[in-house]
Amino acid sequence: MDTRFTKILKSVAELDEDFTITVDQNLQGDLEIDxxxxxxIVLNVEREFDVELSEEALISAETVGQLWAEVSQAVAA
Structure with a gap:
């Protein structure tokens, strides 16, 4: 995962800088992201990576890894 991505997650979820984010963490359950x-997060990611994420990405991503997969796929496109 890109450090810019994890910084966005930590900032929006109001997590400490030393908090470790892993790909298997659940966005809602573990990070309390409503x-x-x-x-x-999506707006910040789109701005930072200069990409556009689909609404499906918002709906289907349950874990950090799933969301990162959507971001990295959009970056590669």
């Missing part, structure tokens, strides 16, 4: 925070 739908409003998810929108904030």
């Amino acid at each position: 739908s409003l925070r998810m929108i904030d």
